[in-house]
């Protein structure tokens with residue numbers, strides 16, 4: 129028994145894998161293992177012999193079993209140790225940002241504009257980019273013969289041969305969303321409507337597709353004063369300056385009365401544009417009090433309700449804020465340009481956290 133013990137304890141100590149251990153287990157305490165065979169011999173022994181050999185064999189079997197279990201645990205520990213060494217990783221190292229593209233300046237500016245107006249209680253409305261001439265023109269008080277229609281360089285959709293209905297158009301501005309929103313939700317309302325618009329025009333400051341954001345606020349007593357305040361708040365927040373002069377220039381739009389184009393104060397000192405300084409002016413939007421006929425056309429009673437509307441060029445204010453010289457670059461999908469002017473994908477602009485930082 130002592131020989132058996134010495135033999136297996138040594139072999140177990142020397143085993144270098146779970147498979148080798150399993151072989152030893154079978155050889156020692158398996159059904160036909162050496163120790164099991166010895167136990168079978170107990171039957172042939174005298175009662176006195178058995179009383180000595182029985183407990184001794186059982187003890188040996190237990191000892192071998194626990195040596196096997198201990199070695200198995202040690203092998204598992206060693207394997208884990210080995211694996212941990214191989215997969216070692218310094219979790220205190222700074223993370224490596226994964227390249228996942230950038231946010232296009234237009235998307236960034238739309239998010240900034242939305243954050244600012246949301247803070248003033250405006251929600252976001254949307255309308256179709258292909259619209260009927262009713263929504264794009266007539267409902268906005270621009271009849272068929274009106275010069276504004278011709279001036280818009282409209283893209284007309286094709287109608288099937290023999291279909292004499294007026295063609296749909298690619299919307300030339302976001303103003304049709306005014307009509308659709310009031311039609312669906314009535315008054316009072318306070319919305320902005322950012323989106324794509326289309327005009328047949330192409331040079332350094334015009335592309336056939338560009339972006340506008342419409343604003344509309346209707347209630348019982350909304351006035352030009354409210355329009356001025358809202359736009360001043362917007363311009364200060366958007367350009368991230370404490371003070372800026374606005375200039376309201378009398379203008380004309382068929383869908384507002386009175387109408388004003390709005391310029392912001394700026395300087396071009398040293399060729400660098402600074403908003404809120406100097407004595408130059410930059411036009412950024414058209415606005416006015418919504419024409420009573422437009423309210424009527426949208427099912428809102430002009431004797432009860434009134435309000436302001438404005439339309440602003442998103443591409444234009446993006447160029448001004450981020451120093452982008454050529455509008456056409458926005459739509460060329462040049463990756464080098466996007467990496468230079470793009471924004472980090474996970475930085476959502478908020479008024480609290482900073483719009484553009």
Ligand code: PHE
Nearest residue numbers: 301303381414415437438439
């Ligand atoms: N729709 C006008 C344009 O595209 C802008 C505008 C909107 C003017 C709302 C007044 C009120 O030029």
